[in-house]
Every structure is written in C-alpha cells, then in structure tokens.
Amino acid sequence: MSDSAVHIAELRKVFDVPEREAGLKAATKSLVRRRKKEVRAVDGISFDIAHGEIVGFLGPNGAGKTTTLKMLSGLLYVSSGEARVLGHVPSKRERDFLRRISLVMGNRNQLQWDLPALDSFELNRSIYRIPRADFLRTRDELVELLEVGDLVRTPVRQLSLGERMKVEIVGSLLHQPQVLFLDEPTIGLDVTMQKRIREFVAQYRQRHGATVMLTSHYMADVQALCERVIVIHHGRLLFDGNLAALSNTVAAWKTIAVALENGAGDLSSYGEVIHRDGDLVTLRVPKADTARVTARLLAEQAVLDLNVEDPPIEDVIELVFAQEAHE
Amino acid sequence: MSSVPLAQVGRARSFVDFYLTTMRTAVQQQFQYRAATYMYLIGMVTEPVIYLVVWTTIAEDSGGSVGGLTPGELAAYYIVWTFVRTMNIVFTPYGWEGRIREGELSGQLLRPLHPIHYDIAWFAGGKIPWVLFYLPIAVMLTLVFRPTFDVRPLEVVVFAVAIWGAYLIRTFNQSALGLVTFWTTRVGALFSLYIVLELLFSGRLVPLTLMPDWVQAVAWFLPFQWTFYFPIQTLVGQYTNAELLGGLALQAFWTAVGIGLFSLVWRYAIRRYTAVGN
Numbered sequence: 072m073s074d075s076a077v078h079i080a081e082l083r084k085v086f087d088v089p090e091r092e093a094g095l096k097a098a099t100k101s102l103v104r105r106r107k108k109e110v111r112a113v114d115g116i117s118f119d120i121a122h123g124e125i126v127g128f129l130g131p132n133g134a135g136k137t138t139t140l141k142m143l144s145g146l147l148y149v150s151s152g153e154a155r156v157l158g159h160v161p162s163k164r165e166r167d168f169l170r171r172i173s174l175v176m177g178n179r180n181q182l183q184w185d186l187p188a189l190d191s192f193e194l195n196r197s198i199y200r201i202p203r204a205d206f207l208r209t210r211d212e213l214v215e216l217l218e219v220g221d222l223v224r225t226p227v228r229q230l231s232l233g234e235r236m237k238v239e240i241v242g243s244l245l246h247q248p249q250v251l252f253l254d255e256p257t258i259g260l261d262v263t264m265q266k267r268i269r270e271f272v273a274q275y276r277q278r279h280g281a282t283v284m285l286t287s288h289y290m291a292d293v294q295a296l297c298e299r300v301i302v303i304h305h306g307r308l309l310f311d312g313n314l315a316a317l318s319n320t321v322a323a324w325k326t327i328a329v330a331l332e333n334g335a336g337d338l339s340s341y342g343e344v345i346h347r348d349g350d351l352v353t354l355r356v357p358k359a360d361t362a363r364v365t366a367r368l369l370a371e372q373a374v375l376d377l378n379v380e381d382p383p384i385e386d387v388i389e390l391v392f393a394q395e396a397h398e
Numbered sequence: 399m400s401s402v403p404l405a406q407v408g409r410a411r412s413f414v415d416f417y418l419t420t421m422r423t424a425v426q427q428q429f430q431y432r433a434a435t436y437m438y439l440i441g442m443v444t445e446p447v448i449y450l451v452v453w454t455t456i457a458e459d460s461g462g463s464v465g466g467l468t469p470g471e472l473a474a475y476y477i478v479w480t481f482v483r484t485m486n487i488v489f490t491p492y493g494w495e496g497r498i499r500e501g502e503l504s505g506q507l508l509r510p511l512h513p514i515h516y517d518i519a520w521f522a523g524g525k526i527p528w529v530l531f532y533l534p535i536a537v538m539l540t541l542v543f544r545p546t547f548d549v550r551p552l553e554v555v556v557f558a559v560a561i562w563g564a565y566l567i568r569t570f571n572q573s574a575l576g577l578v579t580f581w582t583t584r585v586g587a588l589f590s591l592y593i594v595l596e597l598l599f600s601g602r603l604v605p606l607t608l609m610p611d612w613v614q615a616v617a618w619f620l621p622f623q624w625t626f627y628f629p630i631q632t633l634v635g636q637y638t639n640a641e642l643l644g645g646l647a648l649q650a651f652w653t654a655v656g657i658g659l660f661s662l663v664w665r666y667a668i669r670r671y672t673a674v675g676n
Contacts, residue, residue, distance in 0.1 A: 086672060141504075141673050144508060145507065145508070146504050146507055146508070146671065146673045147671065147672070147673055148669050148671075164507065166510040166511075167510075169508060169509060169510035170406075170510045172508075173508070174504075174508055176504075179501075179504070179505065181505040181508075183423060183427065185427055185430050185431070186423065186426055186427060186430070190423050190426060191423075193419055193423070194419055194420060194423055196419070197412065197415045197416040197418075197419040197420070198416055198509050198510065198511050199509075199510065200406040200407040200409070200412035200415075200510075201406075201407070202406075202407055226430075
C-alpha cells in the first residue's frame, strides 16, 4: 500500500460508445446492428501525489482529466489498473472515503436550486454527520473566507455564476475534505472572481493541509497554485514534474523584449522576430544563446529597455500537445 | 500537517437527523411552489373523480349497486383513493432517467449515503404539504359524493401503517425500474408498461372486486394491490383483524422483495455509470 494521498498505476478507462452515420438509412440499419467503438479516455497513466501537495492536472478538452478525477472520486469504475485515494479504492465508495474527499466541478450544481444555500448546507451537515458546533464554525469560516455572507440567504437560482460557484465551494467543503478534486473551478468567472477563488484554495490548503488536484484551462490558476503539473493528452501522461521544468524541457527558448532608442531596424540576425510594435521588438532565441544575444544587443544597439522572459505557460502547454500529436 | 477529519455524530442519530432535515427541506421547497403544488394535486384528483362519476352512474343504472358496491361505498373507495395516491407518490423512473442521463447522480454518489435515502426522505417530506392541500379537496369530495364509512380504530391504525408500506413498495419497485436507464437510457416505455399493470392489478382503476376473477387471482402474485387496494380497503372494506395484520405482513414481504431487487440491480447498474453531463 502506498503512503501517498493519491496513488494510481496503469490506470485505464475504456468507454464503449455507440456510433452511426447520419440519416434515416443509417438509423434503420442500426435497428438491426449496433456499431460501437472503443474510446480509451484514460490509457495507462501512473502517478502519486503526496499528502498536502497541490498538483495542476492539465490537458486539452477530451484529454481524460475529468474522467481521471471521476475515477479518483469513485464516480466511475476503472477498466484496469489501480487507483487509491487515502488508502481507499474509490469505486467501493466507502463512507469513510466519501467523508474525506470532495469533487468540485465548475459546471455542476449540487445545491437545492430553489432554496437559499443555507438550507443545502444544513442538508450536508446531516449527510456528513457533522456535529452542529463544528458545522457552524466551519460554515462561518468558509462564508467569511469566500465573502458570501449575504448570498447564502438568497435562493441559489437567483445567484450569478460566480456567486453560485462560491457557495458551491462552501457546500463542498463543510465536511473539511482532506483531498480536494477541483475540476475547472473558475470556468466562466471574471478575473476578480478567479483570483478570489485561487486565493481561497491556497488558504484552505494551508489551513487544513489538504491535498489538492486541480484542472483548469486558465494557466493563471495553475501558475498561482501549483508547483507540480501533470500533463495528459489522449489519455496518456505526457509530463509529470515541476512547472518550471516543463518550460525548460519543452521550450528550449526564451523571449527577449527589447525597446530601441532609434526605432527598430532589422533584428533578425539576433533571433526570430516574433512580434513588433513600434520601437518594441520581441525576439525568440535558443535558451543557450540568451546571454550571448543579450550582450550583443546591449553592445550593438541603442537599447532603452530589455526583458528576458520564459515563454508564456500557455505556449509551453500548446507545444507539449503539438509535439505529442507529431509523435 | 494533515487535516484531521471532523468528529462524527452517532450513526443512528445522524440517520434520523438526515431524514428529518431532508423532509424539512422538501416541505420548504413545496411551500416555495405552493400554487404549482396545488394545481398538480387538483390535476391528480381528476383521475378518481372520473372513475367515481362513471361507477356511480353505472351503479345507479344497475339498480343501486355494482358488484355489490353502493354509490356511497364507491365514493368512500375513491375518496380514500385520493389520499392513498397522494401518499404513494414516489420518485419515478423518469426522474431516474433524467438523473442518470444528465449526470445529476454524480453529486449524490459523492455523498456518504445511498441516494435512495434521499428520495425516500424527500418524498416523505413532500407529503406533509400535499396532505395539507388535500384536506379541503377531501372535504369538498365528501360533501358532493356522500361516502359511507364504517371504520374501527384498528383499521385506522393499520391504514396509517399501510400507506407507508404502499409508499415503500412503490419506491423500491419504481427505483429498480429507473435503474434500467443504466442499460437503455430510455426507460419511459418500460414505465408505461408498469403503469398499465398497476392500473389493472392494483385497484387503482376500479376496486379489485369489480375485476374479472383471473385478474384478482393474478393480483395475488404481484405487489401492486398492496400499494392501492389494500390500504384503501383497510378503511373502506370489512377486513377481519387477521386480514388486516396479514395484509401488513404481505406489505412487509413486498417491501423486502423491492429492496432486494433494487439492491441487486444497483450493484450491477452502478458499474455502468458514465457520469456524463457532469
């Protein structure tokens, strides 16, 4: 048995998906013979997550992220391989396991639609068998952290998307889960709300020592919260490691943004010009050449300002997927 | 540092707490939509009123009774029918179909309590406002149709238990049927068949004594009559004490069969859950 909070080995999930061509003829044919295709949503991935660790789980749409989270939270049975969370086999859905985890999905509503969230919280108290004093303390703490004092008294259907997400999060954390699966928790929210939720996740983890697995299409979420990222595509693991290492491994280049005093001439001899905006030119140069190119620019050009940066994480991730597609 | 799970309330106490909290929430929800609930209830009462008018007319045309039942007895049967119907409303297979197809079941599977408890508690709670809304309708029906009642105290006690027996039998049967959605994702056709069988063998359409002998014979081997005919007859019929208690025992038997069937189907069905939609 593993000491990790989350342990998966050679995890697979295969769905049988019915398929047919469009049109009446195909529909009639399907009455007699149904065609199915096998979709490998998750195809043999392995990793461990330590207690208290926060990990970004990245991949494009359909990569298998949500399927993995659903297997880890016990919603889906695995097709093969091993999954353990806090020592439990998730698909057994033991009470002690379910009391210690939470899956928050950005597009799902678990609260009573027509009632104020406070009523749903009360229901969760009874479901999770939380002593009233603990419940009130945790509820008030979460309400304060997420600043939803007035919102919890309004029927859920009258809340905006961002407000609803915040009260959803309160409802999902009342039982103080030790492992938190967050699937796109900031989807569709404005930047202020995204930032608030990010801060909250960090605070919750710090306070409770919780293990967090986060999927998000917003790289700001990942950069703000996760040192480690796991990247999957087509159900297979592409990268597992430090976020900075991902950049070093995949993108062997840096960008140099340079502002020149006398207007921008032809800088193509220094590197690939990827952007030009008046006097400001952005160059892409091989990592190994960065220092040399910078020194040359400073020596040979009238430089007003110069910035050397790692490539944006969005570009790095895109590159990972592009490389995988070519293999 | 690893977080320490919260202390837990004792299991039996928390179970009662869960049922009461869920029932309270259901009452709040029904009151939120009181107009809609009332309209639904009035719509539901239409069914027995049609039966009542038809059979009363037939009885009067046949010299004062049909199958030995007078218009007053028929009125009593259908007025109690409306109460039993109000009490045996359950989460339907259509509900299960939506819940599974849309992935709403996911939220419930994440909770450390089987979803069936939620359904039982929720619909039990819903009955409180329904019965409150039903009472004026019952008074009105009584004034219009003049039912004849001859009720003993034991019959009232057995009736009070039997309506919950009927509720549980219907809950487990319809939930087991709803789980078929895991294989077909369209359970409506099967449910229609179930309703036809229920209409025929439960006493929902007409008192079973008015049905052909073969229907009455077959009904003994099916659960349906214990969800309508038996609870109604505990107040309206002339059961002996042994028949009353025997009826409750058979309700307990069919509840156990329903639980067994539901549990068996659940064990295989849940492996097929794809949690689509959510």
